[in-house]
Amino acid sequence: MPCRFLFLSLVGLFLLSACASLSPYRETPAVSVTSVQLLPGPTAGTAPTIRLGLQVSNPNRAALPLAGMSYSLFINDQRLLSGATSDLPTVPAYRSANLTVDMTPDMLGGLRLLNQLSQAGGSTPMAARLNARLDLAGLRPALRISETVNLTHTR
Numbered sequence: 001m002p003c004r005f006l007f008l009s010l011v012g013l014f015l016l017s018a019c020a021s022l023s024p025y026r027e028t029p030a031v032s033v034t035s036v037q038l039l040p041g042p043t044a045g046t047a048p049t050i051r052l053g054l055q056v057s058n059p060n061r062a063a064l065p066l067a068g069m070s071y072s073l074f075i076n077d078q079r080l081l082s083g084a085t086s087d088l089p090t091v092p093a094y095r096s097a098n099l100t101v102d103m104t105p106d107m108l109g110g111l112r113l114l115n116q117l118s119q120a121g122g123s124t125p126m127a128a129r130l131n132a133r134l135d136l137a138g139l140r141p142a143l144r145i146s147e148t149v150n151l152t153h154t155r
Contacts, residue, residue: 065137
């Protein structure tokens with residue numbers, strides 16, 4: 001009996017791993033920033049909203065049915081902006097889709113970045129990073145994307 005259970009367990013694991021390798025998303029999609037727009041806060045005295053235009057490129061043979069997306073913009077590992085949306089299109093196979101997302105500022109992250117820059121002398125290397133988590137419709141796992149650019153700040 002124990003040998004039969006072990007055999008069935010191994011067959012089950014093999015079938016699960018075979019199904020996982022059949023995912024149509026072999027290549028990671030790319031997210032590019034296409035525009036930036038500063039919007040006023042919804043009420044007086046509130047933080048402004050930054051609207052980003054994004055282009056999601058799908059290099060895969062299957063469409064990307066986007067159900068939701070969360071995203072953050074970091075500079076020198078300090079989160080400055082973040083947001084989430086569920087108002088997203090399906091990105092066709094081997095195509096791109098344009099979308100807009102709203103981000104709100106993280107004031108503490110901004111203060112930490114200002115503190116870092118004030119303590120550094122001369123030119124300060126800076127890295128900007130956009131992290132995005134794309135949730136796909138159905139039982140598909142989420143896709144994580146990170147784009148980084150290195151900048152130099154000179155006093």
